[in-house]
Structures are given as C-alpha cells and as structure tokens.
Amino acid sequence: MSEQNTLSPPAPRSAGVPPRIGIWLSYGNLLRWMMAQTGAMLPFVIVVQALLAAGIIIGFGFVIPDIDTSSAQFLSTGTPTVLLMFIGLVMVPHSVAQARTTGTFTYLRSLPVPRPLLLLADLAIWLLVALPSVAVAVVVAHLRYGFGYSFDWPVLLTASVLASVTATAVGYAIAVSLPPLITQLVTQVLVFFVMLFSPVTFPASQLPAWFQAVHDVLPFRAAADLLRAGLLADTYTASWRDLVVLLVWCALGVAIGVRALTRRD
Amino acid sequence: MSRAVLEVDDLTRRFGAVVANDGIGLRVRPGEVVGLLGHNGAGKTTLVSQVVGLLRPDGGTIRVAGTDAVAAPATARRCVALQPQAQAPLDGLTPRMAIEIAGRLRGMSRADSRAGARALADELDIGEWFDRPATPDGGGLSGGVRRLTAFAMAAVAPVPLIVLDEPTNDVDAARRRRLWKVVRRLGDEGAGVLLVTHNVTEAERVVDALVILDHGRVVAAGSPSQLRGSSDADLQLELSLHPDGEDPSESIAQVPIPINRRVRAGRRVLLTLAAVDAEPAVAWATALRRTERIDGYSLAPATLEDAYLAATSSANANTTRTEDAADV
Numbered sequence: 175m176s177e178q179n180t181l182s183p184p185a186p187r188s189a190g191v192p193p194r195i196g197i198w199l200s201y202g203n204l205l206r207w208m209m210a211q212t213g214a215m216l217p218f219v220i221v222v223q224a225l226l227a228a229g230i231i232i233g234f235g236f237v238i239p240d241i242d243t244s245s246a247q248f249l250s251t252g253t254p255t256v257l258l259m260f261i262g263l264v265m266v267p268h269s270v271a272q273a274r275t276t277g278t279f280t281y282l283r284s285l286p287v288p289r290p291l292l293l294l295a296d297l298a299i300w301l302l303v304a305l306p307s308v309a310v311a312v313v314v315a316h317l318r319y320g321f322g323y324s325f326d327w328p329v330l331l332t333a334s335v336l337a338s339v340t341a342t343a344v345g346y347a348i349a350v351s352l353p354p355l356i357t358q359l360v361t362q363v364l365v366f367f368v369m370l371f372s373p374v375t376f377p378a379s380q381l382p383a384w385f386q387a388v389h390d391v392l393p394f395r396a397a398a399d400l401l402r403a404g405l406l407a408d409t410y411t412a413s414w415r416d417l418v419v420l421l422v423w424c425a426l427g428v429a430i431g432v433r434a435l436t437r438r439d
Numbered sequence: 440m441s442r443a444v445l446e447v448d449d450l451t452r453r454f455g456a457v458v459a460n461d462g463i464g465l466r467v468r469p470g471e472v473v474g475l476l477g478h479n480g481a482g483k484t485t486l487v488s489q490v491v492g493l494l495r496p497d498g499g500t501i502r503v504a505g506t507d508a509v510a511a512p513a514t515a516r517r518c519v520a521l522q523p524q525a526q527a528p529l530d531g532l533t534p535r536m537a538i539e540i541a542g543r544l545r546g547m548s549r550a551d552s553r554a555g556a557r558a559l560a561d562e563l564d565i566g567e568w569f570d571r572p573a574t575p576d577g578g579g580l581s582g583g584v585r586r587l588t589a590f591a592m593a594a595v596a597p598v599p600l601i602v603l604d605e606p607t608n609d610v611d612a613a614r615r616r617r618l619w620k621v622v623r624r625l626g627d628e629g630a631g632v633l634l635v636t637h638n639v640t641e642a643e644r645v646v647d648a649l650v651i652l653d654h655g656r657v658v659a660a661g662s663p664s665q666l667r668g669s670s671d672a673d674l675q676l677e678l679s680l681h682p683d684g685e686d687p688s689e690s691i692a693q694v695p696i697p698i699n700r701r702v703r704a705g706r707r708v709l710l711t712l713a714a715v716d717a718e719p720a721v722a723w724a725t726a727l728r729r730t731e732r733i734d735g736y737s738l739a740p741a742t743l744e745d746a747y748l749a750a751t752s753s754a755n756a757n758t759t760r761t762e763d764a765a766d767v
Contacts, residue, residue: 191504192517194597195546203543210531214574277525284491286517286545438495438512 178186202293212269212299219265223257223307227314230256234375235318244320250315251405252375255337255398257307259368262341263348264361266300270349271357289435291430297342304338312405323405329412330404336420337397343427344393350434367394374398390415393423409435442505443468444518444599444631450499452485459485459670461497461655467600467631472622474642475635477652478751483635483639484524486652487602490633491521504599520545520593524604524635526573527589529573534565534588538595545596552595559591563617580721590618596627604635619645644745651750659750666746673699673741676720678708678727679734687732696720702749706734709745 230253235241241249273279282292308330312323348364349357368374371385372394378386389395396416403412445467459482467473477483488494488497490501492512501508501515508515529537530573535556542552544585560569565587573579580588586609593601603622622645626632636642642649643663651666659666667673680686688694688701688708700711712720717738724736733738 190599191506191514192546192596194517199546200544205538206536207528207540209530210536210572211528212531214531273528276528277523278528280493281523281525281527283493284516284519284521284523288513412478438492 195286197288197291201291201295204287204291205298208295208299209302212303214292216303219261219303220306220310223261223310224314226257226260227253227307227311230375231311231315231318231368243319246315246319247321247406247409248320248377248402249375250311250319251402252312252398253315254308254334255374255394255401256369257311258334258337258397259341259374260303261300261304261307262338262343262345262366263368263378264345265303265356266296266342266345267349267361269270270296270346271354274349275354283435290432292435293343293346293431296346297339300342301335301338304342305334308334308401324408326404326407326412329407332417333397333400333404333412336417337340337393337401338426340393340397340420340424340427343424343431347425347427347430347434350431383414388406391419393420396420443502444504444739445633446500446502447486447490448500450486451480451488451497452489452494453497454485458655460489460496460499463652463657464653465650465657466662467633468630469532469599469631470626471647472626472632472645473635474646474649475633475652476637476639476642476649478637478745480654481575481652481751483652484604485655487521487523487604487633487635490515490600490602491519492516517545519597519600519602520596520598521602522593522604522606524588525607526582526585527592529585529588530575531569531572533568533572534560534580534584534591535569538591539586541592542595545598547596555595556591558592559595559621562621563587564589564614565591583611583614586610587614587618590621594621597628598630600631600633602633605637606634607636607638607641615641626686639744639747640742647744651747653751659746663743667741667743672716673711674717675739675741675745676710676712676724677737677739678710678724679736680706680708681731681734682706682730684734687727695723700745700749702745702752704748704752711741711745741748 200285231250234249238245270279283289345361348360352360373381373389374394378389378395379391396419399410400412400416400420403410443466447463447465450460450463451458456676463486465473475483475486485494489496490503490508492508492515496509503515504516504518506518527537538556538559539552542555543549560566562598565584568580571579572583573717586606590603590606591604597728607618610618619641622632622634626647634642634646636754646663648662649660649666650657678688686703688710689739691698691701694710696712698710698712702709724733728736
C-alpha cells in the first residue's frame with residue numbers, strides 16, 4: 175500500500191472548509207430523499223383515510239338514530255379534521271419515534287444542512303400525505319347523505335393547510351420530547367380524545383361549560399370550526415380567534431421540533 | 440507539515456457518573472487514515488458524536504479543518520462526512536439515488552454526483568443493485584449492500600474529514616477488501632479518514648496511525664509498527680490454557696526464553712519473543728503440552744492484536760486478574 179502512496183499523484187481534495195450550499199438546493203434534495211421514503215406509502219395512506227372517513231361518517235350515523243340534515247352536515251364536516259388530526263397526531267409521531275429508534279433521526283442531524291430544514295421537509299411531505307383526506311371525507315359524506323356544500327375556497331385551503339401543519343408540528347413535538355414507547359401510548363390516547371371528547375363531530379354546546387372553555391384554547395375545535403366554515407360557508411363563519419389558536423399551537427410545535435433537532439445533549 | 444483536519448484536545452464527556460471520554464487527544468492529518476480502536480463502550484461513538492455536533496463536550500476542544508466544532512457545529516458538519524454505525528435511511532431509495540443525493544447535499548453538481556456514484560458503485564462492486572430500491576423492514580437490499588451504499592454516501596463528495604464507524608459490518612469478504620481500497624484511495628487523495636472499529640486485524644492493514652481507547656482514555660497511539668513495539672521479525676507464541684488451569688508463564692522468570700511482552704486474555708496467553716528464540720520456545724511449549732500443563736499452542740509472526748490487548752487490558756488489571764504487559 176505504501177508504494178501506491180508515493181506513486182499516485184494527490185488529487186485536488188481541499189483541506190479547507192467546503193462552501194455553504196444554497197438553502198433551496200438543500201431543501202430540494204432533502205424533499206427528494208424524504209419523498210422517496212414516505213411517498214411509497216401514499217396510496218396506502220389514502221385508502222386508510224377513505225376507510226376512516228367512512229367509519230366516522232357512516233358509523234357515527236348509526237349512533238344517532240333518525241339523523242337530521244344539520245347533524246349529518248356537522249358530523250360530515252368535522253370528519254376532515256379528525257383525519258388531519260389522525261395523520262398529524264398518530265402517523266407522524268409513529269414515524270418520528272421509529273426514526274429515533276433506528277438511528278435515522280441521528281443520521282439526518284449529522285447531514286451538512288441547516289437542521290430546521292429537516293422539520294420543514296417533514297411538514298411539507300406530511301402535508302402532501304394529509305391533504306387528500308379533506309377531499310376523501312367530502313366525497314364520502316356526499317355519497318352517504320347527498321347534501322350540497324357551499325365552499326369558501328380561500329378559507330378551506332387556509333384551514334386545511336394550517337390544521338394539517340399544526341397537527342404535524344404538534345405530533346412531531348410529542349415524538350421528539352417523549353421516549354418512543356410513551357409516544358405511541360400518548361398518541362393513541364390523543365386520537366380518542368379528538369374523536370370522542372372534542373367538539374369536532376358534534377357541537378360544542380353538548381359539552382359542559384368548563385370543558386368548552388378548555389376547548390377554546392386547544393387546537394381541535396378551532397381546526398374543526400375553521401374547516402367547517404370553508405365547507406359550509408352559508409351556515410358557518412370563520413373566526414379570527416380560531417385562526418390565532420391554531421397559529422399559536424403550530425408555532426409551539428415547530429419551536430419544540432426545531433429545538434430538538436438543533437440541541438446538542 | 441500541513442495542518443490537521445481533525446484536532447481533538449483534552450476532550451471530556453460524562454454521562455452521569457460515567458466518564459465516556461476522559462481527556463482524549465488525537466490528530467488526523469490530510470492524507471492520513473487513523474484507526475480509532477477500542478472495545479465496546481470504550482467511548483468511540485461518543486467521540487464521533489461530538490465531532491459531528493450531536494453531543495456537546497463537557498470540556499476540551501475539537502477543531503475540524505481549522506473550525507471550532509463546539510462553537511460552530513454547522514460549519515464543522517460541512518467538513519465531515521459520517522458513516523454512522525446505524526444503517527442509513529435508505530428505504531424507498533435506490534443506491535444510485537442515495538449516493539447522488541448525498542453528493543448533491545454537499546454541493547456537487549448533478550453531473551459530478553452522478554459520475555461519482557457510478558464510479559463508487561463500480562469500485563465497491565454493487566452495480567447489480569444500483570437501481571434496486573430498498574424497501575421497509577430490510578427488504579430489497581441486503582444489509583451488506585445498504586452498508587456499502589452508506590459508505591459510498593460518505594465517500595462521494597470531497598470533504599476534508601471522513602469518519603467511518605464500523606464500515607465493514609455485514610459486508611462480505613471480497614467487498615470488504617474493495618472498501619479498504621477505497622478508504623486508502625480517499626486518504627491518498629488528501630482526505631483525512633478516521634476509522635472507528637474494534638476489528639484490529641482489518642484496521643492494521645489500512646491505517647497510517649492508530650489510537651487505542653479504553654474506558655474513555657487514550658491508552659496507546661502511534662503507527663502500527665510503533666504500537667507493535669517490536670521489530671517485524673518478532674514472533675508471537677500463543678498458549679491455550681486448560682479451563683481453570685494454571686498459567687505456566689505466570690511468573691516471567693519461569694519462562695526459559697526472553698519475553699518482550701506478555702498478555703493474558705481469558706484462557707489465551709500471548710507472548711512476544713524474538714525470532715532467534717523460536718526453537719527453544721517451541722521446545723518449551725511442546726514440553727508443556729506433553730505434560731498437559733497447556734491445551735495447545737501456536738507460533739506466528741507478531742501482530743497488532745497482542746499490543747492492542749496489552750494496552751486495553753492494563754487499565755482493568757486489578758479487576759480481571761490480568762497481568763500488566765511486562766516489558767523486560
């Protein structure tokens with residue numbers, strides 16, 4: 175080997191610090207990487223979303239005998255929120271917990287990219303996974319109850335994106351703050367809380383006053399009401415308060431996620 | 440002499456009461472392949488994690504390509520390509536995509552990363568799987584191909600420092616040899632390579648220098664021949680003892696030939712001796728076996744292994760009843 179040392183001419187490998195590369199180039203390549211990982215399960219996720227949507231819209235319909243149109247509409251327009259929360263609060267934490275267990279999380283943190291980009295790439299990928307669920311829920315509800323919608327597209331789009339990003343950011347924050355096993359347990363409990371104890375598929379007025387007050391600061395009713403205002407603009411109006419509540423939770427989730435990515439223990 | 444691409448001085452890191460790194464100092468210069476050897480739990484991975492900014496040291500300094508890696512971890516990460524001990528996240532990717540993306544993330548042009556990926560696939564002989572995607576739960580690509588792909592991802596871009604943590608795990612013998620050739624090439628092209636391993640025999644063939652860690656401390660450092668501590672003509676006599684049997688070399692005075700170093704590892708005793716003493720050594724060992732004081736013996740050229748075992752066993756001599764290396 176040492177003979178080779180003296181024979182081969184040294185190639186130009188600089189010993190200096192390599193130049194910083196553009197942030198969009200880094201982001202684009204990270205997206206390619208993560209899309210290849212997550213993209214493979216996209217068709218599967220859409221099928222699960224359709225099944226879940228059918229489960230909620232048709233199944234909950236059985237719980238309420240002689241369901242009237244307004245109850246059916248409320249239930250149906252709450253369903254997209256349940257789906258978005260399911261993806262953000264169950265699938266995302268599961269994926270992050272797995273990444274932490276297998277060393278993927280550590281690997282990505284050792285890459286030469288600004289670490290907050292890792293979270294931004296995850297948010298974008300999960301948004302892509304989650305958004306079809308709104309359409310899926312709308313179609314399933316239409317097939318079951320046959321009522322019409324009155325879309326407010328700007329509100330619907332804003333609400334869908336914000337609800338999805340918030341759920342993903344909060345789910346990410348949970349998964350980086352708790353040990354993987356505890357994360358699995360917490361997210362299971364959370365999804366039950368969203369489905370059964372949150373005024374998402376039923377009106378808040380059915381809850382005791384103190385519990386309504388709790389939901390005024392939690393993101394679930396806020397997300398549901400915003401999305402509903404986008405789907406049934408004739409009946410429901412969006413409130414700025416709900417928007418602010420969601421933005422605060424989103425910022426909190428992102429801050430915790432970025433901190434976990436950039437922190438050195 | 441050019442400046443080292445990795446300079447670690449007095450590095451200390453604790454986990455609770457455990458001192459994982461205890462005042463470690465080491466250098467990797469451009470063009471140099473440095474082996475970092477140690478048993479499991481010696482502190483190797485802790486050291487690497489601090490170099491790439493995953494852990495913060497409790498004390499000491501790390502400079503990568505002249506940059507203070509503790510103060511500016513993001514800049515340091517641009518200078519280090521790491522192949523971690525855990526598998527790289529490849530699910531959904533083909534080796535081609537993974538290596539190209541790794542190159543692109545380090546600022547290589549599309550054409551350069553493509554050409555680099557192709558060249559490494561040929562060098563490592565993984566062309567057969569180059570366009571086959573890895574699937575979740577270990578499908579699509581075998582562990583060895585995944586490991587070689589992760590190695591190529593660390594090797595594709597020109598960076599000052601490459602850190603390889605057990606790069607040959609799961610890799611077959613033929614491709615191991617190819618991998619070591621690439622490691623040697625990277626060094627010859629001017630990169631500094633820090634090779635973390637517990638495989639002494641393999642490391643001996645590729646490294647320019649070795650640092651041996653034990654319980655978080657550097658217990659020996661130098662070139663392989665320096666560490667062997669003896670001329671290349673030295674021999675190693677290995678005695679296999681009976682279970683619970685006495686060690687006939689327990690007292691060096693009882694050995695009828697001059698012994699340069701004596702290391703005991705479990706039921707094996709490694710004695711380093713000069714080549715001229717081969718004949719009396721064999722006579723002695725044969726007599727020991729005939730009288731059934733030992734189970735067997737072998738005589739072979741001295742290797743780094745006994746130096747390594749001597750260095751790492753001396754630190755816990757009191758607890759394991761292993762004798763210190765006796766330099767006569």
